[in-house]
Amino acid sequence: MEPRQLLEKMFQAAVRSALPEHCLKAHLPELPRGRVVVIGAGKASAAMARAFEEAWTGEISAGLVVTRYGYEVPCRRIDIVSAAHPVPDEAGRHAARRMLELVDGLTPDDLVVCLISGGGSALLPLPIPGVTLEEKQELSRALLACGASISEINCVRRHLSAIKGGRLAAACHPARVVTLAISDVPGDGPTDIASGPTVADPTTCADALAVIDRYGIKLPDHLRQCLGSGESVKPGDPRLARAEFRLVATPQGALEAAAETARREGVAAYILSDRIEGEAREVGKVMAGLALQVARRAEPFQAPCVLLSGGETTVTVKGKGRGGRNVEFLLALAVALDGAKGIYALAGDTDGVDGQEEVAGGIVTPELLKRAWDLGINPRARLDDNDGHGFFEALGESLVTGPTLTNVNDFRAILVTG
Template sequence: MRSPETDLRRMFDAALAAADPMRCLSSFLPPPPKGRTVVVGAGKAAASMAAAVEAHWSTPLSGLVITRYGHGAATRHIEVVEAAHPVPDANGVEATARLLASLENLTSDDLVLCLLSGGGSALLVAPPPGVLLDDKQALIRALLLSGAPISEINCVRKHLSLVKGGRLRQAVGPARLLTLAISDVPGDDPQFIASGPTVADMTTRAQAEAILRRYDIVPTPAVASWLANPASEHSAGVAFAEGRFELVAAPGLSLEAAAKAASGLGYEPIILGDAIEGEARDVARAHAVLARCLSHGLQPGDRPLMLLSGGETTVTVVGRGRGGRNTEYLLALGLALDGEASIFALAADTDGIDGREDNAGAILRPTSLSEAAERGALGADYLADNDAYGFFDLSGDLLFTGPTLTNVNDFRAIAILPPARR
């Protein structure tokens, strides 16, 4: 008999397949230009996107893309450089400088293909004058621990960069520009996918300063000085001509693919939304209430339900444990469900890495918490310490995929089974 855990994994696999660059990118490629084709990009899917371009491109091309360590892919003509994520490092700084240099001396006969995906904000690193890499690293670490949503983090990032917030577009000059993007942000706003390096920036430095005040983050003197400088306002005095921007994969499309897979397995799929934000444990409690209500309404012989959702939750870190937002969501969900016998769940990051750990996420079984408790591991204690990784490691429910080479943000699926016939 097929298990709910197997079905949940099939939902996740269907979502990933819908965002595979080799499958979804080729139909967006234009005809080759009269002149050169230069490919640049950044993100966790940048290398696999570059490989997909090479597989479907008929004329010479060159370029450089930056991806996270361990997320590289084999390419022949486009150089792939790996750097740190989510806190940038010197490799990202050096690679970004080389990427910008590859765009020099282009003409109107040339074409620039810019490949963007989630993670590009950390990988494209060009600090403004007077701001050191150390300054940016300290600020990003503080923002990541604060519980700020990704849109606010990327607002600050844009105003501390010479490449984000449309400035990469300015470096392209007269060449034609086509941006192909895989969205990992709630709402799929191009401004916030990899911090919008090729589109006009609608945020302001005043907003960036307000975000830091909101989370009681005191920037270094160099950062504070730059944010007070009118030059940090990207739109100031700049005539901006955007190129084409195409979304080749997005959370909503992946949820639709998972829903189709759920129907094929006999479930009634319910998509809760692809842009859910908020504290992971708060979202989990709300989903637990909904799941229990739906479960209690099922009768023997009814179709099982599959609740699907995406977006990007946050975690305000107060403990010393390990774990990303998806495992924290699952642990809070399990506590709220309190062993409800008919409900199983999976939560994972579609890039294959949940937070800074080596797992994509985890699977929650009705007995996960009780079995861990028998070993002396109380879920509430682990949640208080932000140690969802440690908890699911003990329960044996961690989900490992390795880097998936795509990224359409969080994926959550809750399977609700009807009661058995007596």
């Protein structure tokens, strides 16, 4: 199989392993004595809702799920609405209010099934009193551009939200709450998947303010005061005593599916980590060094082999480009490889969106840099300008999937053929 075909086949296997239709049924809760209410948010939540409807044998009394524009999937009994991501909009705020109204007045006999996936933070933007949606939008843009990790960003989100940080589960009390989640965060921490609307939050307002100060983000005095007073639901809160959290798909599972695909093609596969973080360009340099060591020294692995990793890197946007952590990783990797023979790579976000672009990522081949120079494109200058998307588009090497209807974070595969 050609290198490009193998890389694309591995990516497809990773995405397919995390599709709700394949992974959700095994995690359904038992039927309750009372009503069943289905709620949820995230890029995969509409597909999760359809999978739940098809697998659930009982009644569904009411349902509301909010997903990203373009990720809608028709359902019969669950209302699917859409909103903006990654910068929130009014449609998301309206959906969050409706969701809280939907779970009001439940009883101990009732069951709330919460379908959560990556993107849920932006899709449920209900600010605490004193904070406007416009202020949350501006802060979201600043956090996305400053290089903060997803854990740091979500810490701030939880403390400015009237629905995240355990508040949604608290609103469901005294009903039983079972959250079915697809993880898109390094380490699969429940508090970071959609900012943990149904789980207790051990972080504090002081932690959130520390993130703001660490990255030099300027806040109006009243917004800083609100952030310092918007405490989330803490561990041990009795309102969360009947809240249960179940992971149905993870980045590690997706990497394992990709590894199995490579092995069936006779290529050894090694999963380096499912939780790599840091600046995308720096990760690219490190991965290039490892790939070159394999190619030239047969250490620590022998070619042919593929090096797999997941996680979520960051891009501190300083240039005029559009960012995108997967394309930035790939461009830095390509520059460091400098056309080394026999090394190919693919990186993409498993939800089909890299940063704010409707592009999943891209592909690197040994000829990539030469092709760029022949077209008058300076790879290093494009990297300095955070213009990975423009670079791969110009060379026809963008990875475009459209909405995948799942989200298990970034996928990176480096194939060393020998």
